[in-house]
Amino acid sequence: MELVASMSIERTLEVSNEQGLHVRPARQFVEIASKFTADITVAKDGRQVDGKSIIAIMTLGAHNGSIVTIAADGPDAQDALDALTKVITGESETE
């Protein structure tokens, strides 16, 4: 019987994406998050929401400079976290 190592990790970051996590970056976040099998959540000020729902993320009010915690739970958690970190820090923004 093979056991697949499943990871549950989280990372706390400052949102340095210029518009914060609103509509467009939230959409980008969700599109990327949805590609991973891991469960993804985003938390801000004690409120945790589903990282694969753009509407849920938009309710967080994660403006530029706010602190959020992304958590990923599943076999590809590490990759998910790395990819999503880029969205939050604005590295993967294409203008």
Place this chain on the structure above:
Amino acid sequence: MDVTVSGRHVDITPAIKDYAVRRVSKLSKYFAGTEKVHVTLNVEGARHWAEIVLSPGKGAPLIVAAETDDMYATIDSVTDKAEARLTKYKEKLYGRRSRAKQAAAEAPLPPKPVPSQLVDLGEGHMKLLDFISADAVLDDLAADDKAGAIEQMVQALVDAGQLKQGDLKGVLKSLLRREELGSTGIGRGVAVPHAKHGAVKHLVGTVAVSKNGIDFDSLDGEPTHVLFLLIASTDPEVSESYLKALERVSAVIRDDNFAKFLRRVRGKDEIVELLKEYDEAE
């Protein structure tokens, strides 16, 4: 109180940042201690601009901004504004008290998270009807495509006196350009087309319902039946309000019943009543 400052312009020296931290730290007397405060400083030509975002333990953040032609003056101004807002809200909560009583109230930590409530609702909380023009609400969109729907809604704002007819084309262009960057169809049958434009001095918006559904190229592939249109001012001090408006819209949509009810009601007045109900329910 956790204060952070960001400012990327070369004119924003460490001395200026220190000044910002010192001034903003004085706001700590309004809080219990775990609040995060972020100050953003920016310089654009002669415009020296600052924004403070106070994030309480729970509830909406308090955002204030100020602009002058001197960064030190701006920091003073924005801190004063933040203090004025906090004082106003504190008075609402506690009523007029003598100084002694107030000092006594501040000193020991209250068991309930009262300082968080200081910025929860009231000042920071935006209501749907704060930005939706009741007169521009459309209860049965005739258009069957995205551009047509957006145009109908902008025309409704013109007819309601919120926009000039001459600005319609420009505003429409901005809205459609924004759609090209990525559809505002956020799923659950809702779309939030929005843009910033010089034609408005403050946030202007409306809501429309489409019975037949419009293809908005939504994230979940479903047709759009409810549209919230927002046009924000380009003035940085005011433009943050459109993000709060979008947050408010998202919060309301999370309620499964909201979109359902919205599609069931008949007529503009019933739509406005529904929005009022949701605003008052908070």
